[in-house]
Amino acid sequence: MTLTLPNIKIPRILLRDPDRLGGTVEGAFLCGDARFENGLLSAISPASGPCDTLLMPPLVEPHCHLDKCHTVDRLEDIGGDLTAAIEAQRADKINWTDADIRNRALRGIEEYTRAGTGLIRSHVDWGDEAEPPLSWQVLTELAADTPGLQLCSLTSAIQMADPAFAKTASDAIPDGHALGVFVFNQPDHNIGIEQAFQQAQRLNLPLDFHVDEGLAPDLRGLEKIADTAIATRHDGPILCGHAVSLASQPADDVRRIADKLARANITVAALPTTNLYLQGRTNGTPRQRGLTMLHELRRAGVRIVIGADNVRDAFCPVGRHDPLRTLELAVLAGHLDPPFDQWLPAITTDAAHALGQAPMYVDNTPISRLLHAKAGDLSTLISGAPLAPIPQE
Numbered sequence: 127m128t129l130t131l132p133n134i135k136i137p138r139i140l141l142r143d144p145d146r147l148g149g150t151v152e153g154a155f156l157c158g159d160a161r162f163e164n165g166l167l168s169a170i171s172p173a174s175g176p177c178d179t180l181l182m183p184p185l186v187e188p189h190c191h192l193d194k195c196h197t198v199d200r201l202e203d204i205g206g207d208l209t210a211a212i213e214a215q216r217a218d219k220i221n222w223t224d225a226d227i228r229n230r231a232l233r234g235i236e237e238y239t240r241a242g243t244g245l246i247r248s249h250v251d252w253g254d255e256a257e258p259p260l261s262w263q264v265l266t267e268l269a270a271d272t273p274g275l276q277l278c279s280l281t282s283a284i285q286m287a288d289p290a291f292a293k294t295a296s297d298a299i300p301d302g303h304a305l306g307v308f309v310f311n312q313p314d315h316n317i318g319i320e321q322a323f324q325q326a327q328r329l330n331l332p333l334d335f336h337v338d339e340g341l342a343p344d345l346r347g348l349e350k351i352a353d354t355a356i357a358t359r360h361d362g363p364i365l366c367g368h369a370v371s372l373a374s375q376p377a378d379d380v381r382r383i384a385d386k387l388a389r390a391n392i393t394v395a396a397l398p399t400t401n402l403y404l405q406g407r408t409n410g411t412p413r414q415r416g417l418t419m420l421h422e423l424r425r426a427g428v429r430i431v432i433g434a435d436n437v438r439d440a441f442c443p444v445g446r447h448d449p450l451r452t453l454e455l456a457v458l459a460g461h462l463d464p465p466f467d468q469w470l471p472a473i474t475t476d477a478a479h480a481l482g483q484a485p486m487y488v489d490n491t492p493i494s495r496l497l498h499a500k501a502g503d504l505s506t507l508i509s510g511a512p513l514a515p516i517p518q519e
Contacts, residue, residue, distance in 0.1 A: 127164060129493065131516070134160040134170070135177045137467045137504070140474060142487040152177070154467035154504070165492045180507055182497045183486040184244025184274075185449040186477035189334075189367050189395045189433030192231040192248040193261040195447070197221075198438040207407050208339055214440035227264045234437065235272055237447035242497045242513035247276040247334070247481050249306055252285070256294035266300065276481055278304040278334045283318030283347075286325075292318075296325035304332040304363075304481075309347035310339060316350055323354050332363040332482045338371040341405055341414055345371035352386035360390070363482040367395040367433065369418040370405055380419055384426035393480040394428055396420055396472075397435035398459040399452065400442045420460045431477040432456045432469075449473035454508050466504040494518060 135155040138144045149158035149170030157177040158170040194215055198204065203214050231248075238246055253259040262279065269275040279299055286292045286307050296305055307322045309315050319335075326333045338345035348369050355364055366387075372380055387394065396418050405416025424430050434452045437445035446452075453473050456462055462469050471477070475485035488496060493516055501511040 129162045131160045131162070131179070131181070131498075133173050133175045133177045134158065134179055134181050134498075135502070136160070136170075136181045136488050137470055139467045139470055140183055140487055141489050143489060147489065154465050162493050165494065167489045167493075178500060178502050180499045180501045180504075180511075181488055182242070182499070182507075182513060183474055183488050183491050184495055184497065185242050185473050185513070186431075186481070187238060187243050187246040187434060187447070187449055187473075188365065188431040188477040188480055189397060189435055190234070190246065190248050190447065191250075191436050191439070191441075192234045192246075193222075193227060193250045193265060194439040194441070195234045195437045196230045197440070198443045201440055204440065204443050206404075208404050208441075211404060211441040218440065222261060224260065224264055227261050228268065231265060231268055234447050235268070235275065241446075241448035241450065242515075243274075243447075243449060244486065244495060245274045245276070245478055245481060245483060247278055247304065249278045249280040249334070249336075252279050252281045252295060256285075256291040258295075258298045262298070266303075269303070276303055278306040278332075280306045280308060280336065282308045282312065283310070283315035284312045286318035286321045287314040289321060292321040292325050296329055296331065299329070299331055304334045305329075306334040306336070309335055309337040309351070311345055311347065315347060319347070319350055319354055323358050323360055326362060327358070327360065330362065332365070333360075334365045334367070336368055337366050339368040339401070339405075340371055341374045341416065342371060343374040348372065349383045349386065352383065352390045352392055355390035355392060356386065363480060364390065364392045365395055365431070365480045366392055367397055367435075368401060369394050370401055370416055372419045372423075373414065373417065380422055381426065384419075384423050384428055387423065388427040392428070393431055393476070394418060394423055395431050395433050395480070396456060396460065397433050398456045399437075399445045400435040402455075402459055403442045415459055417459050420456075420462070429476050429480065430472055431480050432472040449477075450508055450510075450513070454510075457508065464505070466508060470504070
């Protein structure tokens with residue numbers, strides 16, 4: 127079966143093999159009439175008119191919290207730093223019934239689906255016991271019915287320093303999901319990091335760390351994670367979210383840590399919404415952005431992805447489950463200047479790789495999963511041009 131879509135623009139960076147397809151190169155795009163055979167892009171011929179329709183693969187959300195989302199309307203004390211947010215969200219857990227967790231998570235999943243998201247990783251608070259909490263049970267049931275939904279246990283480094291806890295919690299993580307740890311200079315956090323690597327290697331689990339989520343320069347968990355990955359020759363996916371303290375460290379330290387991250391093949395997730403809201407708090411206007419060193423890490427060869435993190439909860443009272451909206455905010459917060467095609471992998475191909483999945487390019491993705499938008503450039507797309515599935519006749 128052959129189908130032709132006229133007047134298409136495809137970001138070349140989102141094509142696995144752009145040189146074989148034909149078409150006309152226009153800056154960052156390959157343009158023309160796109161021919162599909164048996165559901166896959168096979169060739170691009172000269173355009174029959176102005177190319178004003180962008181073609182994209184499914185978007186990827188590398189870091190969110192579907193167990194917490196959409197709780198802001200019932201929280202009394204909103205505002206404050208990371209510690210205050212943790213305390214406010216913990217107090218809300220009295221409301222976390224099966225139905226409450228399920229309904230809020232489904233709302234988040236539906237929002238991601240409308241935004242064109244095909245792969246999502248949601249962290250899930252583990253709680254105080256080694257056995258899985260109710261939220262993990264509910265979300266694993268949802269994941270079984272939601273293609274592309276990955277879960278990641280969110281334990282603390284203190285908990286993971288206990289070998290019995292580490293084993294019990296890790297054994298509860300099914301294939302296809304991830305082991306996560308919150309690292310914030312806790313006592314024995316180095317032991318917790320090492321235990322996490324041991325469990326991940328034992329069970330072949332991806333690793334995902336909340337690390338150095340603060341502006342204090344003595345937060346050094348990120349470097350410990352990189353050192354452990356190098357020492358153990360760990361070859362599974364490792365994603366490190368936040369890494370905010372890098373912004374407070376000397377340039378030589380940033381370069382040293384970035385080199386280790388690149389050698390360890392560790393991906394860093396920039397999370398602008400929550401970090402901008404919580405970090406650098408004073409009694410007045412914040413003076414620090416609360417964002418990891420996007421440009422410096424990228425120049426060192428570290429893969430960067432961008433995630434929504436918290437949406438409408440104690441950690442961030444606003445936000446959207448929409449990777450393009452998150453990229454738009456990152457452009458402003460991190461001075462991600464055009465050309466914007468260089469940052470698209472952060473919410474598509476590189477983000478999929480960070481989650482241990484094969485990247486979906488436009489030319490290896492079935493047309494039933496591709497997205498299109500009426501947009502002649504990437505600024506229009508990132509600024510809110512809606513993505514939608516391609517109508518199937």
